[in-house]
Amino acid sequence: MRLPVPPFSYDDAVKKVRMAEDAWNTRDPVKVALAYTPNTRWRNRSEFLNGRDAVKAFLTRKWATESGYRLIKEIWAYADNRIAVRFCYEYHDANGQWYRAHGNENWEFDEAGYMAVRHASINDVPIADADRLFHWPQGPRPVEHAGLTELGC
Numbered sequence: 001m002r003l004p005v006p007p008f009s010y011d012d013a014v015k016k017v018r019m020a021e022d023a024w025n026t027r028d029p030v031k032v033a034l035a036y037t038p039n040t041r042w043r044n045r046s047e048f049l050n051g052r053d054a055v056k057a058f059l060t061r062k063w064a065t066e067s068g069y070r071l072i073k074e075i076w077a078y079a080d081n082r083i084a085v086r087f088c089y090e091y092h093d094a095n096g097q098w099y100r101a102h103g104n105e106n107w108e109f110d111e112a113g114y115m116a117v118r119h120a121s122i123n124d125v126p127i128a129d130a131d132r133l134f135h136w137p138q139g140p141r142p143v144e145h146a147g148l149t150e151l152g153c
Contacts, residue, residue: 002035002113006081013078016109017085021073022140029059037114044120066091068098070134072141074148076104083107088153090127090134098132099124102153 004012023032033052042049042058049058063069071089078084085105092098103122110116133151136142 005113006109006111008078008080008083008109010078013083014075016083016107017073017075020085021071021087024071024073025069025138025140027063027069027138029056029063032059035115036118037110037116040114040116040118042118042120044118045122065093067094068092068138070136070138070141072134072148072151072153073105081109081111083109086148088134088148090132098127098129100127100131100133100153101125 004015008016020035023035026032033055036052036055038052039050040052040055042055044058047058049055066089069089069091071087073085073087076084076086083106085107087103087105089101090098091101101122101124103120105121106117106119107115108117133153134141134145136145
């Protein structure tokens with residue numbers, strides 16, 4: 001079981017969102033994949049994935065090219081076993097060009113609290129180093145760091 005489990009209250013949904021954000025900020029594909037059902041189904045941009053092994057492989061590729069990755073997620077809506085999230089993350093490529101990726105995710109959970117379905121739509125915008133907003137040491141965002149709404153994202 002992966003608490004909290006559906007049906008979600010608002011506080012449960014907010015906790016799930018922060019748990020996901022913290023896990024993704026570790027950039028550990030094995031740890032992140034454990035939050036999903038063994039047969040999870042994903043759409044990430046134009047890529048379709050099935051299963052934890054596919055998720056691990058995808059995340060390994062992703063974080064090999066997205067250096068300096070820092071992510072903030074924020075709840076958008078929730079109901080029963082579903083949560084909608086908006087997010088932004090910043091990263092740079094091998095040439096040092098920084099990007100801010102803006103996106104939305106729709107999540108569906110099984111009865112044990114594992115994510116069974118994830119749909120993600122994401123757009124990357126090149127930014128100057130001086131325009132970066134996510135400044136914390138690599139890893140989970142500190143509690144005192146502003147969220148998306150406070151940052152105007």
